[in-house]
Amino acid sequence: MGETVLWLGILVLVVSPVLGVAVSMLSLFMERDLKWAGVALLLIIMTAVATVISSLF
Secondary structure (H helix, E strand, O other): OHHHHHHHHHHHHHHHHHHHHHHHHHHHHHOOOHHHHHHHHHHHHHHHHHHHHHHHO
16 A cells, blocks of 8 residues: 555656646647747657656666
């Protein structure tokens, strides 16, 4: 039970910023601010890659 709560907390800590950046990216795309939407997309990609790499080790 305790380990499940721990992993759920870690999941929330990882997903919250990514979800915030994804919402910001969609908002920037809708406003046609492609430069900053691209930066947000790059941030999502970097976070996803770092998460995958850290789960392998």
